[in-house]
Amino acid sequence: MRKILIIGAGKSSSYLIKYLLDKSQSENLHITIGDLNTESAKRLVGNAKADIIHLDIFNNESRVAAVKNADIIVSMLPARLHIEVAKDCITYKKHMVTASYVSEEMQELDDAAKSNGLIFMNEIGVDPGIDHMSAMHVIDRIRDKGGEMILFESFTGGLVAPESDNNLWNYKFTWNPRNVVVAGQGGAAKFLQEGQFKYIPYHRLFRRTEFLDVEGFGRFEAYANRDSLKYQNVYGLEKVKTLYRGTMRRVGFSRAWNVFVQLGMTDDSYTIDDSANMSYRDFVNAFLPYSPTDSVELKFRHALKIDQDDIVWDKFLELDLFNPKKMVALDKATPAQILQKILMDSWTLSEEDKDMIVMYHKFGYELDGQKHQIDSTLVVVGEDQTYTAMAKTVGLPVAIATLDILNGKITTPGVQIPITKEVYTPILEELETYGVVFNEKEVPYLGYNPLNL
Numbered sequence: 001m002r003k004i005l006i007i008g009a010g011k012s013s014s015y016l017i018k019y020l021l022d023k024s025q026s027e028n029l030h031i032t033i034g035d036l037n038t039e040s041a042k043r044l045v046g047n048a049k050a051d052i053i054h055l056d057i058f059n060n061e062s063r064v065a066a067v068k069n070a071d072i073i074v075s076m077l078p079a080r081l082h083i084e085v086a087k088d089c090i091t092y093k094k095h096m097v098t099a100s101y102v103s104e105e106m107q108e109l110d111d112a113a114k115s116n117g118l119i120f121m122n123e124i125g126v127d128p129g130i131d132h133m134s135a136m137h138v139i140d141r142i143r144d145k146g147g148e149m150i151l152f153e154s155f156t157g158g159l160v161a162p163e164s165d166n167n168l169w170n171y172k173f174t175w176n177p178r179n180v181v182v183a184g185q186g187g188a189a190k191f192l193q194e195g196q197f198k199y200i201p202y203h204r205l206f207r208r209t210e211f212l213d214v215e216g217f218g219r220f221e222a223y224a225n226r227d228s229l230k231y232q233n234v235y236g237l238e239k240v241k242t243l244y245r246g247t248m249r250r251v252g253f254s255r256a257w258n259v260f261v262q263l264g265m266t267d268d269s270y271t272i273d274d275s276a277n278m279s280y281r282d283f284v285n286a287f288l289p290y291s292p293t294d295s296v297e298l299k300f301r302h303a304l305k306i307d308q309d310d311i312v313w314d315k316f317l318e319l320d321l322f323n324p325k326k327m328v329a330l331d332k333a334t335p336a337q338i339l340q341k342i343l344m345d346s347w348t349l350s351e352e353d354k355d356m357i358v359m360y361h362k363f364g365y366e367l368d369g370q371k372h373q374i375d376s377t378l379v380v381v382g383e384d385q386t387y388t389a390m391a392k393t394v395g396l397p398v399a400i401a402t403l404d405i406l407n408g409k410i411t412t413p414g415v416q417i418p419i420t421k422e423v424y425t426p427i428l429e430e431l432e433t434y435g436v437v438f439n440e441k442e443v444p445y446l447g448y449n450p451l452n453l
Contacts, residue, residue, distance in 0.1 A: 012099070015399070017033065234419060284321050364447065
């Protein structure tokens with residue numbers, strides 16, 4: 001019996017748990033799920049056979065006991081909490097899988113993992129994860145036939161499915177709302193454009209977008225991720241002239257979101273006095289000039305140069321921003337925290353809503369003196385509020401990698417991400433059987449899309 005310990009049974013764990021439970025008999029697996037909230041784990045397991053334990057990772061004794069009793073550990077914890085589990089895995093010689101970015105602390109365990117023959121697979125969710133694997137699958141194929149990469153652009157969006165898209169922002173929270181509110185902060189976005197380094201400071205980020213068309217799903221826009229150069233060496237793209245990674249939204253979202261940025265409502269660096277007793281209208285007014293005569297609405301439009309018949313204005317009215325009766329009711333809250341609460345009133349998925357993951361890659365390359373381009377797109381629509389597209393595209397790669405490690409398909413030890421053929425080939429092939437399929441097409445090479453950039 002091969003023992004798998006899953007730590008964390010949150011929203012992204014539904015497909016992960018279902019996949020491993022479905023395979024438990026044929027693959028001789030014993031599944032243990034540890035969480036502070038065992039009720040959520042029980043709901044996901046249902047009548048299937050698995051051990052569910054109350055697990056507090058800050059309790060060394062119980063954490064160590066759980067790790068020692070497993071052959072491989074799957075950590076679905078927040079990224080900052082992986083490291084203590086990872087250290088236990090080194091001590092007790094256990095493989096480990098996470099969907100999170102490799103932290104400096106995790107990378108420092110690389111030598112120890114290698115010397116113990118342990119596989120520490122990270123960044124094996126959707127983004128990061130499926131983006132790495134699908135990108136390297138095409139990049140390696142181009143190189144294998146003698147081509148040289150000259151352009152790579154990659155975009156991902158966690159969005160609401162078309163059938164559930166019923167607000168003027170064409171957006172609802174499908175992941176951590178806080179990450180949406182503070183996205184792009186902490187330094188300028190940087191990328192390569194035709195051999196030149198480009199930078200977009202936060203206050204300009206949401207007005208520097210490019211358009212993307214996905215067949216059957218219409219038009220999207222994308223704004224730049226903070227550091228597009230992070231994977232230049234990892235992907236072997238040292239000679240590439242254009243390298244750009246971004247986040248996808250529906251067209252019009254970024255222009256409206258930029259209003260919040262310009263007012264300062266996304267700031268998370270200070271608290272607002274007496275925020276608990278503020279109304280939504282008070283909160284908005286706190287960022288506007290004083291006027292003895294003008295209404296908050298008029299000051300808002302004047303400050304942001306928004307005409308009354310502009311669709312952007314309707315977006316803000318829809319959020320009920322100017323309601324004097326709705327209360328913030330958060331003590332010593334930052335602007336970002338208050339904005340998050342306001343948005344959650346309107347952007348929380350209802351029980352019948354479905355989410356959607358969209359991914360778009362552009363590969364530009366030169367072969368035999370000719371320039372070529374491949375565009376590759378992925379769309380996954382969720383089933384319901386338990387089996388979401390986000391849970392599917394995060395959980396399935398994690399689950400498949402876990403089983404591939406146990407079955408000896410992945411053998412290279414060390415702290416790593418899924419960029420080698422050994423890792424991505426079997427995982428992408430199996431993902432296709434679950435409907436996670438990329439649509440590739442050859443298009444004329446256009447170079448970098450200069451629209452608005």
